[in-house]
Amino acid sequence: MSELNPEVWVDEYGDYLFRYAYSRLRDSNAAEEVVQETFLAGVRYSEQFAGRGSEQGWLIGILKRKIIDYVRLRNKHNKAAPYEDEHDPSAQLFDEMGNWKPGAINWSPEPGQKIEMAELKDVVQDCLKTLPQGQADVFVLSVMEEMDSDDICRELGISPSNMWVRMHRARLGLAKCVGSKWHVDDEVKQNV
Amino acid sequence: MSDQRIAELISKSLRHEISPDESVILENLGEEDVESQKFAELSKLIQQSVQGDVAMNSPERETKKGLTKDAIARLKKSVSNAVREKLSLSDAGLIDSSISATPNTLDLPKTETSVEENTRQLMSRFQLIRRLGQGGLGNVWLARDEKLKRNVAIKELRPEALESPKAWQRFHREAEITGQLEHPNVVPLYQFGTNSKTGEPFYAMRFVGKRSLADAIVEFHDQVEAGQSCHLGLHRLLSVFLDICQAIAYAHSRGVVHRDLKPENVALDNFGQVIVLDWGLAKVMEDSELSMKMSNEFRMGDSTLLTQTMEGDVVGTPLYMAPEQAMGDLDKIDHKTDVYGLGAILFSILTGKAPHELSVSGVKKEIKEILKIIANAEAPSLRDFAKCAPAELEEICSRAMARKRHLRFESVQELADAVETWMAGQSSKKSEYDAMRMEGRELRAEMQSYVGNLERNARFAAGLPPIEQLMQVTTDEDLTVWRERLASIFRGMLQANPDYQNIVYSKVDGDKFSELVRVERHGGDSSSLRVVPKSRLRSDVTSEYMNSLIEQKPEEVLTSLVCDPMCQRDKNCKDTVGLLSGVPVYDSRTEDVFGVVMINCDVDKLLRRQMTRRTTADELVVACDIFHIMMHTKSGQISDETLSKRVADQAPHFLPAVEHLQTESEFIDTTNSDIYGARLWFIPNQHGIMYLLKR
Known part of the structure; x- marks a missing residue:
């Protein structure tokens, strides 16, 4: 049981x-906005926090909800473009017969290769920014x-298909992007 | 299977959502499927790298990509404001706060997951369906209570009001006051709570439909303007008004003054239920029972609250506002302010307009300016709106809305009693008026039937064989024989009809006439009849009436009120008016008019007989086309002084009826139920007789 102290949050x-x-x-303004809303909601219903579990975990619970709300709203406002029109990487990756174009995916880890997951995560994050928002949001x-x-x-108001x-x-899109970036980075590393 | 399809299976497999068959396909990918394998491995790695955000807490990354200094400052300020707001509400006793108070033991969500669960639970109890409207404080929604399977109305704070602690206070206060008032005409509150998803307050109350008194008033006045009978409509609205009075009188008994009475704040359902809403501005009198039960904060800060509502609700509220409210004279705001508000509602019922609508119309001013006008303007009058309302109601309305508070009704009950007394009187008055209306109609119907008989007799007389024989006689002997025969029939008709003065058969030649047969009643002794001897038969220039008569087609009767049937317009006629019915007689050989048959009836005698019957009317006037009085009785006594004088001079109160009866056959006094008029036409739109009755 603890008393909340939002001033230090x-x-x-x-x-x-x-x-x-x-x-x-993937947007610092949006991130700041949901964090602010999380804190405010935390203050508003602070009486619902009874001290079981961490304060941080409780706030993350609120934040998760705020993120979903934000994504839902953003998705609603961007509904003008139907998903069929969104960028489809298939054309770049497959030929007319639906077979992989040679070298479509630039890189994959060698067997036994140690992958630094944190670094990979950064690359994935960068690549997420290159995807159309509708695709990135679903992935996230x-x-x-x-x-x-x-x-x-339900949250995004879209059909399962x-x-x-x-x-x-x-x-x-991510495989293509991460493959090329990791590959380049790898080469750069080797050159260095 | 194409590579593209295999790639899709790989994607699905990452969510473990493929069938065993599809799984076999992926396991058996050959060495030639290099790209597919690369895609599968890379996608798996990508997924692992971000799944569940495993790297979130690694210390080395914490230094990266944090909040900027500006963002930190902004967040701190925002959190600190929220904390202050929360503490002020907590101090006011409006909410429990775990921020600075004792640890909370409520059985509510404790962890991040339970926050979400609770959100869903609370949200699923009430399913918002559609927005019903917007009040000064919040939005009202129609919602479905999933637990009790019924529709409810949910009021929530407007988003723009959420930031203001004052608005929160007022919202809670409104809920608390409404909850304390248990009365059939005050909206019942079901639940007060906060939306755990957003933390915003709401309360659920009975859904009473969307129709307000304002809508009913508009409908009523539309009907009045369309000329539909409005007595019932007014009666219904006044019944609603009495219900509102009951609710307010009850609130006053609990020490609560509503202060925002207007037709929009009264909901009506289709079954006659009247519900007073929106107690957001209500004031709790300090020494009242309710006051003891409510938190301190609720009894204070009135001026701020009032100004806030006025500023937030510029359009509706001030138009019904009492002068002391507009002046901001808060000490003077008490139950008499509601008496004014109720008077304003009555005003709106009677005129279809808000009382201050005229005084502030056309001015696009700041709310302060509008309030200044209302505070200083003369008391609105029904006459300003060119509406005629029953005089007593007009008086009640002015008294309720008197600028000086001591001139107003002492209590809402007193106001309600005044209206109720008027309504009760109105219904007995109404039944009296209905009785008088029936009498007026009976008088007219009696005259109509009398005239019908007269016309039938005239037609009958004109069709008698001696009439035709007299056209053809060649010898004096024949003439005498046929005259005697006709005279004896005429005599019989006069005997049978005591009101008939004379029956005459005249020959018309050019503009001259000469009587052939005339049987008349003796001037001094009405029971004595005489056949006018040949030497005394008249011949002269045809009268106006005769000229009209010979214009008629065969067997067409012309009935009219005529001074003297033989008299020319330019000659001095007698004052006495006769009711005359005549028929032209055509010569079958020449097919031209030979003469006329006329029956003259003593209308004065006829009317006097009608007047002797008992009547509920205090005053009765019978007038002819040129609005001259033919008969006038007051309190059952016939007044001869006004005979032949103009209605406009002798009984001007009948003038609106007389005007109306120029084109219509009936006048019904819908405003005061005092006067009734009925008109009988002899010749459409030309000649006739009207009965005017006054209670």
Whole structure:
């Protein structure tokens, strides 16, 4: 049982929550906004926090909800462009017969190669920014937030097939992007 | 299977959502499927790198990509404001706060997951359906209570009001006051709570429909303007008004003054239920029972609250506002302010307009300017709106809305009693008026039937065989025989109809006439009849009436009120008016008019007989076309002084009815139920007789 002290929240958890939000939203203004809303909501219903579990965990719980709300709103406002029009990496990766173009994916780890996951994560984060927002959001909610497909469809107001198309395109796009970036980085490393 | 399809299976497999068959396909990818394997491995790695955000807390990364200094400052300020707001609410006793107070033991969500669960639970209890409207403080939604399977209305604070602690206070206060007032005409509150997702307050109350008194008033006045009978409509609105009075009188008994009475704040359902809403501005009187129960904060800060509402709700509220409210004279705001507000609602019922609508119309001013006008303007009058309302109601309305508070009704109950008394009187008055209306109609119907008989007799007389024989006689002997025969029939008709003065058969030649047969009643002794001897038969220039008569087609009767049937317009006629019915007689050989048959009836005698019947009317006037009085009774006594004089001079109160009866056959006094008029037409839109009755 503990008494909450919101005045120290910004110093204690600000960066942590911000990074969490930024990794999901890929936009620092948006991340700051949801962090602010999280703190305010935390103050408003502070009486619901009874001290079981960490303050940080409790705030993250609120933040997760705020992120989903934000993504939902953003998705709603960007509804003008139907997903079919969104960038489809298939054309760059497959030929007319639907077969891989040679060298479509530039890199994959060698057997036994040690991969620094944190570094890979940074590359993935950078690549996420290059994806159309609709695809990136589905990927974030599905993989990073580990949400159920049904929940994602409901929150974003999209159909399951729409969600799967977005998800697959996101994976293709990420594989292509990460492959080329990691490869280049690798070469750079070797050159250095 | 194409590579593209395999790639799709790889994507699905990463979420473990492929069938065993599809899984076999992926396991058996050959060496030639290099790209597919690369895609599978890379995608798996990518997923692992960010799944569940494993690297979030690694210390070396914490230094990266944090908040900027500016962002930190902004966040701190925002959190600190929120904390202050929360503490002020907590101090006011409005909410429990775990920030500075004792640890919370509520059985509410404790961890991040339970926050979400709770959100869903709370949200799933009430499913918002659509927004119903917007009040000064918040938005009202129609919602479905999933637990009790019923529709409810949910009021929540408007988003722009969320930031203001004052608005939170007022919102809680409104809920608390409403909850304390248990009365059939005050909206019942079901639940007060906070939305755990957003932390915003809301309360659930009975859903009473979207129709307000304002809508009913507009409908009523539309009907009045369309000329529909409005008595019932007014009666219904006044019944609603009495219900509102009951709710307010009850609130006053609990020490609560509503202070924001207007038709929009009264909801009506289709089953006659009247509900007073929006107690957001209500004031709790300091020495009242309720005051003891409520938190200190709620009894204070009135001026701020009032100004806030006025500023936030510029359009509606001030138009019904009492002068002391507009002046901001808060000490003077008490139950008499509500008496004014109720008077303003009554005003709106009677005129269809808000009382201050005229005084502030056309001015686009700041709220302060509008309030200044209302505070200083003369008391609005029904006459300013060119509306005629029952005089007693007008008086009640002015008294309720008197600028000087001591001139107003002492209590809401007193105001309600005044209206109720008027309504009760109105219904007995209404039944009296209905009785009088029936009498007026009966008088007219009696005259109509009398005239019908007269016309039938005229037609009958004109069709008698001696009439035609007299056209053809060649010898004096024949003439005498046929005259006697006709005279004896005429005599019989006069005997049978005591009001008939005479029956005449005249020959018309050019503009001259000469009587052939005339049987008349003796001037002095009405029971004595005489056949006018040949030497005394008249011949002269045809009268105006005769000229009209010979214009008629065969067997067409012309009935009219005429001074003297033989008299020319330019000659001095007698004052006495006769009711005359005549028929032209055509010569079958020449097919031209030969003469006329006329029956003259003593209308004065007829009317006097009608007047002797008992009547509920205090005054009764019978007038002819040129609005001259033919008969005038007051309190059952016939007044001869006004005979042949103009209605406008002798009984001007009948003038609106007389005007109306120029084109219509009936006048009904919908405003005061005092006067009734009925008109009988002899010749459409030309000649006739009207009965005017006054209670």
